[in-house]
Amino acid sequence: MKLQQLSLFLENRPGRLGAPLETIAKAGINILTLSLADTAQFGILRLIVREWDKAKQVLEDAGWVVNLTEVVAVDVLDRPGGLAEALAVLEGAGLNIEYMYAFSVRRGDKAILIFRFEDPDRAIAVLLEKGLHVVDGDELLSVVSA
Amino acid sequence: MLTELWNDAEGGFHPASAPDFLPETALKQVQLRRLRAVVSLAYENVALFRARMEERGLTPDSIHRLEDIQQLPFTVKADLRDTYPFGLFATPMSDVVRLHASSGTTGKPIVVAYTREDVGVWSEVMARTLACCGLHRGDILQNAFGYGLFTGGLGAHYGAEALGATVVPISGGNSDRQIMLIRDFGVSALCCTPSYFTYLIERAAELGVDMRSLPLRAGIFGAEPWTDGMRDHIEAAAGIKAYDIYGLSEIIGPGVASECSAQQGLHIFEDHFYPEIIDPETGDALPDGEEGELVLTTLSKKAMPMIRYRTRDITSLISEPCECGRTIRRMRRIGRRSDDMFIIRGVNVFPSQVEAALLAVEGTLPHYQIILTRDQGLDQMTVEVEVTPEVFSDKIRALEDVRARLAKAIEHILGIRVGLRLVEPRSIARSEGKAKRVIDRRNEGA
Numbered sequence: 001m002k003l004q005q006l007s008l009f010l011e012n013r014p015g016r017l018g019a020p021l022e023t024i025a026k027a028g029i030n031i032l033t034l035s036l037a038d039t040a041q042f043g044i045l046r047l048i049v050r051e052w053d054k055a056k057q058v059l060e061d062a063g064w065v066v067n068l069t070e071v072v073a074v075d076v077l078d079r080p081g082g083l084a085e086a087l088a089v090l091e092g093a094g095l096n097i098e099y100m101y102a103f104s105v106r107r108g109d110k111a112i113l114i115f116r117f118e119d120p121d122r123a124i125a126v127l128l129e130k131g132l133h134v135v136d137g138d139e140l141l142s143v144v145s146a
Numbered sequence: 147m148l149t150e151l152w153n154d155a156e157g158g159f160h161p162a163s164a165p166d167f168l169p170e171t172a173l174k175q176v177q178l179r180r181l182r183a184v185v186s187l188a189y190e191n192v193a194l195f196r197a198r199m200e201e202r203g204l205t206p207d208s209i210h211r212l213e214d215i216q217q218l219p220f221t222v223k224a225d226l227r228d229t230y231p232f233g234l235f236a237t238p239m240s241d242v243v244r245l246h247a248s249s250g251t252t253g254k255p256i257v258v259a260y261t262r263e264d265v266g267v268w269s270e271v272m273a274r275t276l277a278c279c280g281l282h283r284g285d286i287l288q289n290a291f292g293y294g295l296f297t298g299g300l301g302a303h304y305g306a307e308a309l310g311a312t313v314v315p316i317s318g319g320n321s322d323r324q325i326m327l328i329r330d331f332g333v334s335a336l337c338c339t340p341s342y343f344t345y346l347i348e349r350a351a352e353l354g355v356d357m358r359s360l361p362l363r364a365g366i367f368g369a370e371p372w373t374d375g376m377r378d379h380i381e382a383a384a385g386i387k388a389y390d391i392y393g394l395s396e397i398i399g400p401g402v403a404s405e406c407s408a409q410q411g412l413h414i415f416e417d418h419f420y421p422e423i424i425d426p427e428t429g430d431a432l433p434d435g436e437e438g439e440l441v442l443t444t445l446s447k448k449a450m451p452m453i454r455y456r457t458r459d460i461t462s463l464i465s466e467p468c469e470c471g472r473t474i475r476r477m478r479r480i481g482r483r484s485d486d487m488f489i490i491r492g493v494n495v496f497p498s499q500v501e502a503a504l505l506a507v508e509g510t511l512p513h514y515q516i517i518l519t520r521d522q523g524l525d526q527m528t529v530e531v532e533v534t535p536e537v538f539s540d541k542i543r544a545l546e547d548v549r550a551r552l553a554k555a556i557e558h559i560l561g562i563r564v565g566l567r568l569v570e571p572r573s574i575a576r577s578e579g580k581a582k583r584v585i586d587r588r589n590e591g592a
Binding site for chain 2 (some may be wrong): 038066
């Protein structure tokens with residue numbers, strides 16, 4: 001149920017984002033979604049790609065320091081209050097969210113969110129128990145391909 | 147010509163300056179007599195020095211001529227560290243009236259000692275330094291060198307009093323008050339690091355004080371290297387004459403050499419500090435005029451004599467007569483060093499100290515580079531550290547934490563504030579040979 005997310009260190013200056021994306025594009029790897037977190041000095045590019053192991057390899061070969069993290073994709077109702085309800089569940093279970101970002105495609109009346117939990121396994125168990133839908137890798141791919 | 151020698155209130159140069167004008171033969175007699183005495187003192191009392199002499203089959207009686215100094219072993223900074231704290235003292239502690247200390251290569255300070263007589267020599271050479279810079283009785287000297295373990299503050303203080311000038315012992319920092327006192331006291335001379343004075347000029351302008359309209363006429367600058375471009379800027383912006391002085395704690399502190407009104411090299415007070423220039427690779431002595439590493443021998447210090455101390459500073463000796471009339475030799479201004487030490491805000495820094503801090507935090511040594519810049523006259527040091535897989539995290543907070551721990555570790559070892567920037571892997575240029583760890587941009591556009 002967990003997804004593999006790649007993270008890259010970037011300096012926060014113009015043009016730095018292009019280089020790793022180009023490296024991935026050249027390897028023919030499609031990016032499913034990405035998020036960029038930044039401070040005044042540096043940024044972290046987080047990527048979810050189809051072939052994460054290949055992407056990690058080409059990025060490392062090109063000299064990037066790549067971190068592999070397990071994240072969880074959850075779909076919530078794409079209407080006002082949809083996210084708040086999901087968050088209330090997580091909060092109620094005492095699950096600590098390190099960060100989150102939205103997936104770029106919608107799935108019918110649902111939006112897909114990517115969560116980075118301290119303990120992804122426990123988070124998945126809680127989410128399933130509360131009746132929320134956790135999107136796994138194959139499902140995600142089918143959504144994107146559809 | 148000679149104006150600074152004849153502008154004392156009584157109309158003559160200060161008696162302390164007399165040795166500056168010794169005829170060469172008389173100077174050499176003094177030097178040889180003192181050299182033989184200091185070699186005996188060190189041989190009899192300093193185990194390290196005696197052992198090195200014995201290895202070479204030498205005794206104090208081996209010194210017949212000044213040139214015989216070339217047979218003697220060198221002393222290096224590591225010797226001070228290895229014998230920390232008191233191993234190179236030649237007199238019992240009961241004869242030591244003062245201890246000073248400066249930063250060493252591994253965070254352990256270098257300790258230096260003075261007998262009462264040594265403090266007298268120090269006062270004399272600093273009085274001669276200030277006289278060289280045109281100071282005399284009646285001058286008001288604001289001493290912005292730091293007072294404390296650093297030799298700059300107290301060295302300049304004693305010298306100014308010996309000369310008969312009025313000292314304002316303000317020490318470093320507190321810039322607004324520095325400017326207020328320069329103005330209100332009618333200060334005529336000021337000593338500090340050149341970078342701090344550049345900052346004072348700018349701060350004064352912000353406060354609406356034009357340094358050029360004040361009585362201040364001489365700046366006595368030392369403790370860090372500076373360029374002729376910086377001198378031009380200081381002299382024009384403050385309406386003063388800016389003098390370069392030279393010294394190091396291991397030898398005595400400030401007071402080893404000083405520029406005179408000619409500003410064409412620094413006169414070495416060679417009746418107390420015997421200079422040699424050597425090839426830093428082979429250790430062979432080089433003739434006057436040739437560039438090499440400056441080696442100094444203290445001829446009159448008692449508590450901690452230094453025999454052939456390798457300063458790592460690169461310069462050359464000038465034996466041609468100086469237009470000021472002094473007969474003692476000069477050395478060219480120090481532009482570079484033979485090791486990778488640099489000086490920032492008066493603090494000696496070795497890249498190895500930065501490495502030790504990085505290693506302590508990360509466990510392995512990341513690729514790094516030290517960037518020195520000058521911002522509004524103040525030296526800034528930024529360490530750029532490449533992110534390694536070991537410290538990289540997908541969490542901003544974790545990276546900020548690494549950055550803060552690295553900065554704190556370096557600041558702890560150096561005792562000064564540094565900037566720390568995490569940079570992308572392989573973004574710092576690789577060198578074929580010795581890594582270029584320090585990029586000094588302080589003099590760009592100065």
